[in-house]
Amino acid sequence: MMMMMMMMMMMMMMMMMMMMMMIIIIIIIIIIIIIIIIIIIIIIIIITTTTIIVVVVVVIIIIIIIIIIIIIIIIIIIIIIIIIIILLLLLLLIIIIRSRSI
Numbered sequence: 001m002m003m004m005m006m007m008m009m010m011m012m013m014m015m016m017m018m019m020m021m022m023i024i025i026i027i028i029i030i031i032i033i034i035i036i037i038i039i040i041i042i043i044i045i046i047i048t049t050t051t052i053i054v055v056v057v058v059v060i061i062i063i064i065i066i067i068i069i070i071i072i073i074i075i076i077i078i079i080i081i082i083i084i085i086i087l088l089l090l091l092l093l094i095i096i097i098r099s100r101s102i
Helices: 002-048 052-101
Strands: none
Touching: 002 052
């Protein structure tokens, strides 16, 4: 019985690790795509217009976008961590209940 519980724990941990890795990879890909898009936008704006005002406005907009993206990513990571903690607590609770019943 204990072996089964240990196996279950290991499986759960592995699943969680995989989930975390997947989420981190997805976030990194999103960041890279956003950076590429921003660079392309900057290049296009520099090519089409050389006015200082437009460049300043664009830079401000880009900074705001980056800040928003960072905030969203932080929120996502926090949510993921909370979910994992809850899952681990539930798992612990289940193990305790099972061990009591034996």
